[in-house]
Amino acid sequence: MKRPGRIAAVFSGLAAGVAAILVAVPGWFGAANAHEPELSRYGYWRDIRPLLEQHCASCHSGTGPAPVNLMRYLDALPWANSIARQVLQRQMPPWLPDDGTGDFAHARTLDDRETDMLVDWAIGLAPEGPAPAEEPEIPGAEADLPPSRLTLAEPVVIGEMESVAAACQPLVRGEGVGAAAAGFSLIPGEAVSILRRAVLYAGDDCASGAPLFTWVVGQGPRMRPEGVFDRLPEDTGLFLHLSYRKGFDTEGLEFEDAPQVVVFPPLPDRTRAVEMLAVEPGTTAVGPATLLSVLPPEGLDPGPDGFAVEAVGTDGAVTPLLRIRRFDADWAEKFAFREPVRLAAGAAIRVSHPGAIVDLVRAPPTGPDEDP
Numbered sequence: 001m002k003r004p005g006r007i008a009a010v011f012s013g014l015a016a017g018v019a020a021i022l023v024a025v026p027g028w029f030g031a032a033n034a035h036e037p038e039l040s041r042y043g044y045w046r047d048i049r050p051l052l053e054q055h056c057a058s059c060h061s062g063t064g065p066a067p068v069n070l071m072r073y074l075d076a077l078p079w080a081n082s083i084a085r086q087v088l089q090r091q092m093p094p095w096l097p098d099d100g101t102g103d104f105a106h107a108r109t110l111d112d113r114e115t116d117m118l119v120d121w122a123i124g125l126a127p128e129g130p131a132p133a134e135e136p137e138i139p140g141a142e143a144d145l146p147p148s149r150l151t152l153a154e155p156v157v158i159g160e161m162e163s164v165a166a167a168c169q170p171l172v173r174g175e176g177v178g179a180a181a182a183g184f185s186l187i188p189g190e191a192v193s194i195l196r197r198a199v200l201y202a203g204d205d206c207a208s209g210a211p212l213f214t215w216v217v218g219q220g221p222r223m224r225p226e227g228v229f230d231r232l233p234e235d236t237g238l239f240l241h242l243s244y245r246k247g248f249d250t251e252g253l254e255f256e257d258a259p260q261v262v263v264f265p266p267l268p269d270r271t272r273a274v275e276m277l278a279v280e281p282g283t284t285a286v287g288p289a290t291l292l293s294v295l296p297p298e299g300l301d302p303g304p305d306g307f308a309v310e311a312v313g314t315d316g317a318v319t320p321l322l323r324i325r326r327f328d329a330d331w332a333e334k335f336a337f338r339e340p341v342r343l344a345a346g347a348a349i350r351v352s353h354p355g356a357i358v359d360l361v362r363a364p365p366t367g368p369d370e371d372p
């Protein structure tokens with residue numbers, strides 16, 4: 001943090017509203033007139049929108065699942081205060097792992113400079129600054145998706161009176177879906193505005209099945225690392241667990257929803273199958289293995305010390321891999337390490353709570369010199 005004092009002061013000020021900031025820290029707004037806030041040096045189009053586009057557009061582009069469109073100045077302006085509060089409290093972008101523990105692919109985080117810029121802009125009257133001649137395109141998440149799909153045997157109906165709903169639906173394998181997958185994606189259906197989370201299970205049902213893939217709001221495709229695939233054997237069932245929650249704008253509406261799961265077929269050089277391991281609290285020897293991701297327990301209550309996953313080397317050295325102190329079931333996903341974690345023979349993982357699922361591949365992919 002470049003100016004920790006300022007951020008800390010803004011934070012307490014925002015909690016009490018902008019008026020409180022003006023009174024509490026008039027110095028920021030020019031000594032001459034404490035009642036005239038100084039315009040932020042950042043402009044929406046030039047400085048702020050690129051940040052919002054990078055970190056918020058996947059959910060906040062108007063067509064997406066989140067209620068607020070941040071991609072246009074006049075739509076974003078009324079939310080300026082809320083933006084500052086949300087990013088300072090680390091509520092937005094939504095991301096469960098604690099700062100500083102683990103290094104994850106697909107992390108949704110802002111660095112201190114980005115946070116500082118958004119807050120500076122918001123408390124500095126959220127100026128528009130010079131506008132481009134033409135409004136820039138709202139970025140779409142148009143990914144190139146293969147046609148192989150899993151579809152619901154029956155659509156899910158969310159009744160008018162249901163504010164929250166959950167369903168576990170059997171899936172039908174479409175053309176091109178084989179016995180293996182290099183990755184998955186989800187295409188929301190009609191209920192895109194209320195679908196909060198989806199989990200693909202292989203097995204007899206959602207309760208006892210192995211979670212192959214998790215999807216949260218705004219998420220794109222998730223591919224396994226090179227050389228690695230997930231099994232989809234013909235003799236196991238596939239189920240999709242879906243969680244819905246209505247907002248003020250969708251309360252009282254009925255939905256009939258049929259999201260699809262995209263299956264990325266693997267290339268033949270994907271030779272190592274993922275194993276999903278339900279680990280008990282305490283230390284579990286798993287090496288030699290390569291850890292790909294951790295899924296926190298469903299319905300986790302992290303408690304004061306948080307949910308923690310650590311690697312324990314053969315020499316007893318402990319490496320923190322994941323810690324979650326603030327849990328929100330909507331955002332519980334498979335947290336995939338940016339670099340898969342290699343564990344030598346005899347190395348172990350230590351998990352704080354029951355019910356976590358660790359994805360790994362046995363037998364390290366490379367020579368022994370690369371093992372820790």
Ligand code: HEC
Binds near residue numbers: 056065082087217
């Ligand atoms: C992964 C999806 C996602 C991303 C990325 C995301 N948001 Fe959100 N945001 C949501 C959802 C969903 C809500 C609705 C509140 C809820 O249900 O949690 C929301 C709500 C908000 C709100 C309204 C809060 C209120 O007062 O009701 C603001 C402001 C906001 N987000 C700002 C941001 C900003 C700024 C960023 C980027 C730095 C961002 N969000 C990134 C999903 C996202």
